[in-house]
Amino acid sequence: MLNPDFFSNLNQEQLEAAAFKDGPAVCIAGAGTGKTRTIVYRAAKLISEGIPPERILLLTFTRKAANNMSERAKQLADSVQGSIRSGTFHSFATYVLKKFYLEAGLKRSFTIIDTSDSKQILGSLRKNYFKNNTYNSKPPTNSTLQKLFSACAAQKLSLKELINTEHTHFEPFLKEILQIKDDYKSYKSENSLLDYDDLLLKTVELFSNDERVLQLISSEQDYIMVDEYQDTNFLQAEMLRLLGHFNHNIMVVGDDSQSIYAFRGAEFKNLSDFPNLFKEAKTFRLTQNYRSTQNILNASNHLISKASEGFKNKLETENPEGSKIAIVPCMNEEQESLFICKRITDFLKSGIKPKEIAVLFRAGYHAFRLEMMLKTINLPFVKWGGFKFLESVHLKDIISYLRIINNPWDKLGWLRVLMDIKGIGLKRATDISEELARSEEPFDFSNIPENFINTELSLLQQTMLQISSQNFTQPSLILNAITDYYLKNVMKKKFDNYTERLKDIDALAAISLSFDSLDDFLTSIILEPPENMQNLNLASQNEQSEDSITLSTVHSAKGMEWEAVFIISAVQGRFPNFKALKSKEEIEEERRLFYVAMTRAKKHLTITLPQEVSDFASNISTSQPSQFISELYCDSCETWKLLP
DNA sequence: CCAGGGCGTCTTTTT
DNA sequence: GACGCCCTGG
Numbered sequence: 001m002l003n004p005d006f007f008s009n010l011n012q013e014q015l016e017a018a019a020f021k022d023g024p025a026v027c028i029a030g031a032g033t034g035k036t037r038t039i040v041y042r043a044a045k046l047i048s049e050g051i052p053p054e055r056i057l058l059l060t061f062t063r064k065a066a067n068n069m070s071e072r073a074k075q076l077a078d079s080v081q082g083s084i085r086s087g088t089f090h091s092f093a094t095y096v097l098k099k100f101y102l103e104a105g106l107k108r109s110f111t112i113i114d115t116s117d118s119k120q121i122l123g124s125l126r127k128n129y130f131k132n133n134t135y136n137s138k139p140p141t142n143s144t145l146q147k148l149f150s151a152c153a154a155q156k157l158s159l160k161e162l163i164n165t166e167h168t169h170f171e172p173f174l175k176e177i178l179q180i181k182d183d184y185k186s187y188k189s190e191n192s193l194l195d196y197d198d199l200l201l202k203t204v205e206l207f208s209n210d211e212r213v214l215q216l217i218s219s220e221q222d223y224i225m226v227d228e229y230q231d232t233n234f235l236q237a238e239m240l241r242l243l244g245h246f247n248h249n250i251m252v253v254g255d256d257s258q259s260i261y262a263f264r265g266a267e268f269k270n271l272s273d274f275p276n277l278f279k280e281a282k283t284f285r286l287t288q289n290y291r292s293t294q295n296i297l298n299a300s301n302h303l304i305s306k307a308s309e310g311f312k313n314k315l316e317t318e319n320p321e322g323s324k325i326a327i328v329p330c331m332n333e334e335q336e337s338l339f340i341c342k343r344i345t346d347f348l349k350s351g352i353k354p355k356e357i358a359v360l361f362r363a364g365y366h367a368f369r370l371e372m373m374l375k376t377i378n379l380p381f382v383k384w385g386g387f388k389f390l391e392s393v394h395l396k397d398i399i400s401y402l403r404i405i406n407n408p409w410d411k412l413g414w415l416r417v418l419m420d421i422k423g424i425g426l427k428r429a430t431d432i433s434e435e436l437a438r439s440e441e442p443f444d445f446s447n448i449p450e451n452f453i454n455t456e457l458s459l460l461q462q463t464m465l466q467i468s469s470q471n472f473t474q475p476s477l478i479l480n481a482i483t484d485y486y487l488k489n490v491m492k493k494k495f496d497n498y499t500e501r502l503k504d505i506d507a508l509a510a511i512s513l514s515f516d517s518l519d520d521f522l523t524s525i526i527l528e529p530p531e532n533m534q535n536l537n538l539a540s541q542n543e544q545s546e547d548s549i550t551l552s553t554v555h556s557a558k559g560m561e562w563e564a565v566f567i568i569s570a571v572q573g574r575f576p577n578f579k580a581l582k583s584k585e586e587i588e589e590e591r592r593l594f595y596v597a598m599t600r601a602k603k604h605l606t607i608t609l610p611q612e613v614s615d616f617a618s619n620i621s622t623s624q625p626s627q628f629i630s631e632l633y634c635d636s637c638e639t640w641k642l643l644p
Numbered sequence: 645c646c647a648g649g650g651c652g653t654c655t656t657t658t659t
Numbered sequence: 660g661a662c663g664c665c666c667t668g669g
Contacts, residue, residue, distance in 0.1 A: 091659090114659085123663095141664095196658090196659050197659095200659095261657075261658075263656075263657065264658065264659080362656065362657080363656045364656085364657090366655095366656095392661090393661090393662080422647085423646070425645065425647080427645060428645075428646085526659090527659070528659085553656080553657065555657045574656095577657090578656095580656085593656095593657085
């Protein structure tokens with residue numbers, strides 16, 4: 001049953017969008033205008049009218065948003081059995097490809113590889129190229145290659161076009177880069193590997209080539225809703241367009257002023273283009289903001305009006321004026337951190353709860369100084385974004401063992417595991433992994449050259465044989481056995497801080513408990529990697545976050561809101577980031593990013609500008625205030641003077 | 645061909 | 660402050 005309170009929570013704009021039933025629609029919803037509430041209400045309403053929840057598909061780019069929404073919709077229509085299907089485009093694509101692997105020309109058990117796997121493969125392929133060093137410019141690194149190939153896929157560009165337009169300094173290497181791209185493609189297909197882009201690419205291919213499959217998949221849902229549509233790329237829009245052949249009830253929701261993912265190929269124009277894709281699409285707009293004070297909105301509107309493109313949705317609110325935005329120049333990061341600690345303490349004294357306070361920044365490392373100070377004064381905090389938990393060496397290692405247990409022919413997994421053995425480097429590890437991939441029996445070492453074999457390698461073989469012979473079904477049990485081996489034989493030798501790293505492995509073990517099969521666990525961890533230590537263990541996170549303030553990158557803060565928000569390091573070169581300074585489009589994106597940061601605040605917004613930052617990336621010593629300060633500055637702001 | 649040390653690079657943001 | 664790459668000696 002629908003909770004009746006919910007009706008009264010919707011204004012006219014929201015009601016119209018939420019009550020819309022059949023056909024395509026686009027909803028342009030500014031920051032803080034109740035976008036999530038509207039989507040959730042629409043879902044709940046459909047369910048209350050008899051649509052089974054599992055026939056509603058909710059697609060988003062990040063899983064955080066997806067989980068959040070299906071939870072809320074569930075609460076709303078609580079007597080309903082079952083739940084809304086929700087997920088990211090990537091997880092939906094994986095579902096499709098697993099179901100129709102034959103039609104997609106794949107093996108039943110294909111492996112999904114993450115970005116660092118791609119880089120590793122590219123690294124080994126790259127060794128065959130760029131040998132004659134006669135050019136006076138630097139050939140692309142593994143990482144750059146990975147980015148280039150990914151950009152091609154997301155933007156539907158040929159490599160040649162991409163290099164000739166955006167990366168002209170690689171023109172001398174074009175031929176070799178093209179060859180590496182071919183090699184990479186063959187390597188993936190020989191080993192049944194799909195990278196993130198392939199998931200989307202193959203699904204789009206499948207949908208365009210096989211109408212039967214498209215129809216079968218389409219018949220699984222009646223309603224599709226897409227959140228944060230401004231963050232989708234060409235392939236995702238294409239996937240949606242194809243689904244539209246049979247599914248007419250598609251609603252996309254988004255805000256082009258909050259498009260902050262162009263760096264990975266997002267096209268915010270997808271939002272304004274939607275009516276071209278679906279001719280009879282109805283457009284809704286949400287413009288009334290419920291989140292922020294008048295002052296915060298004034299300054300935010302002021303800033304976004306400088307944007308050169310977009311709908312320029314001007315937000316309005318009936319909220320009180322509130323206090324002015326504090327612009328606070330500081331001498332250096334030390335003083336900045338001190339000031340923030342002091343002001344946070346004041347906020348806490350005035351009765352604001354810790355979880356209603358957030359500090360936002362452009363890049364993870366901008367907060368290092370502040371983190372140290374918060375630790376010294378014993379103020380608990382959680383940090384979102386920045387550091388990537390699963391990319392740490394020890395966890396990549398552990399996951400490799402799991403991959404081998406799951407699939408003993410996984411060359412990439414073997415490579416990593418073997419290189420941890422004394423006497424085995426890249427060459428031998430490659431030879432052995434290829435031999436193992438060729439063998440009929442799992443863990444068959446009989447064709448490995450004898451001089452490669454030592455006690456450590458035999459121990460590895462025995463351990464793997466033994467674990468796999470136990471036929472554990474629970475991934476957590478396998479993980480335990482692996483950890484046992486890894487700790488004894490590798491970890492202590494490899495790291496001087498192994499006890500600290502062991503905590504991460506424990507955390508991974510905690511997540512593994514909620515999975516019943518190793519394959520599911522591995523797939524999930526690649527498609528939806530946990531962001532940090534804190535949200536690994538949900539229970540402890542909830543307890544913790546009650547008493548903790550939040551530190552977050554602006555990207556990870558999207559969709560969130562807090563009573564009091566700080567934006568730190570608002571200096572030219574940090575925010576906007578120095579890498580963005582050279583192109584107009586990237587400055588535009590930085591501005592939207594700053595806008596997202598500002599509009600997270602409900603009541604108090606404080607922006608700090610250290611005049612001196614030491615930055616190994618940009619080498620800035622004295623810094624100018626961020627250009628966005630003058631762009632946002634208006635009657636709603638005041639500049640503070642700190643005593644030295 | 646491997647191990648280990650030194651040195652440079654990088655950190656923008658995520659599936 | 661961590662990691663990867665390159666060089667050298669064994």
